[in-house]
Amino acid sequence: MKNHVTAKKMILLAAAAALFTACSPVESSDAVNSHSTVSVPASSTAEEVQNMQTRYRLVSSADGIFYGGRAQVEDGFYDLVYTKDVLSAAQNIVYTDFPSRHRVYLSSDVGSDHQSEDDTSYIPTAVGGATVFADDEYVYVLKKGSLLLQKASEQDAKSCIYRLNPNGSDRIALELSFDRVINSASGVFADGDALVLLVDSVDKDTSLHPELVRADFSSRRITTLMDLSETGLDLQNASLVNSFGDKLVLSSSKIGENGTLVRELYTLDPAKKAIVPLASFDTAEQYVFYRDDAIYYIESSENALYQFDPSSRESTLLLDEIAPPELEFDSVQAGFPAPEPYLEFFFTKGESSVTYYWNSATGQWHQKLLMDGDRPVTIYRIWQDYFLVKLQDKMVTYQDFTQNGQAYENQMAVAEYALIRQEDYWNGVPDYIRFTDDVYGNQG
Helix, strand or coil: CCCCCEEECCCECCCCCCCCECCCCCCCCCCCCCCCCCEECCCCCHHHHHCCCCCCEECCECCECCCCCCEEECCEEEEEEECCCHHHCCEEEEEEECCCCEEEECCCCCCCCCCCCCCCCEECCCCCCEEEEECCCCEEEEECCCHHHHCCCCHHHCCEEEEECCCCCCCEEEECCCCEEECCCCCCEEECCEEEEEEEEECCCCCEEEEEEEEECCCCEEEEEEEHHHHCCCCEEEEEEEEECCEEEEEEEEECCCCCEEEEEEEEECCCCEEEEEEEEECCCEEEEEECCEEEEEECCCCEEEEEECCCCEEEEEECCCCCCCCCCCEEEECCCCCCCEEEEEEEECCEEEEEEEECCCCCEEECCCEECCEECEEEEEECCEEEEEEEEEEEEEEEECCCCCEEEEEEEEEEEEEEEHHHHHCCCCCCEECEECCCCCCC
């Protein structure tokens, strides 16, 4: 297997891509690279090249707000658990601290039951689901909301965006109007003192259309940057997946002329309310996936791995053959997100499959060996000489109450994470360092 990196410049379309205003129709070219079905418009303009300082920072997964479910910071992570009053659908923010090996409520009130809005860890009823993520300065919680229940005028069903300090203080809550709900399949980006995200807005005929909005925590307002229904494009399954300079990258899908699914990428310029075709991937030949701030695809005909750079519109060959040494397989696809410099791949032969991690820095392959019960043990992040891994969910017992106030013991499944030395993980040694759980106790 060769382990070199070469630049593969795509054949450019004959016509340069012009900037279109948001109210103008935009059509993607059907021109196709003679070697690959990735279709790429003309190269960046001088203005675009000069403005490559990244304005937007991806703070969620590019696969959507619920993908991953953890907010990682330098020495730990935040996540959400349901309160012990499970029927309320309220949740608590929990912080897991690596140095102390403790898992605690994000609350300074040690005497609190953590089940009311007086507690900094408490998130009220999260109809439609909630998720948490963080950047270098703040923790964010998004409640997706539910349009179905909003029609019944249930206040708890409204979408809401929270921002709070790392210790849970100074919470700001911004609510969306009743006719809009957060697009959970899209990534979320930070822009200064605001978040930029996609929402689905309800039309008079009850159909949905995507809008790009800015949730500004300084002004405490949510404003619409672009109504994507006014572009003249049929943007199916629209989602934000990447950014460069002062632009965002939007993904959508369509059924191509040969009946296969086509992933189309566009450049969004919120300041100019402009959308420009960026690239097109026929999924019959390119398996596209997003990891952190990168866009990758597997070229099926070559079994090769490429990284696509939206700023230069170039693809770089990372692996000319996606194949661990001496492994026989029929097909390969990208696995779960893994921390840099690792990429996870699933290899299938017949009815059996095996998972490997590829280290993009060294070119080494590592087989995923560890299982916890019937669950493969997956790497979620690197901390010093350790991996953070997720184990099989554990069942915990807690005190619940009937409607008439009678106490009884109830059970539910909760996620369990652990640290493990990197060498132990690669060697299949299940020597886990578990956290002291101050939320549910060390049960299970």
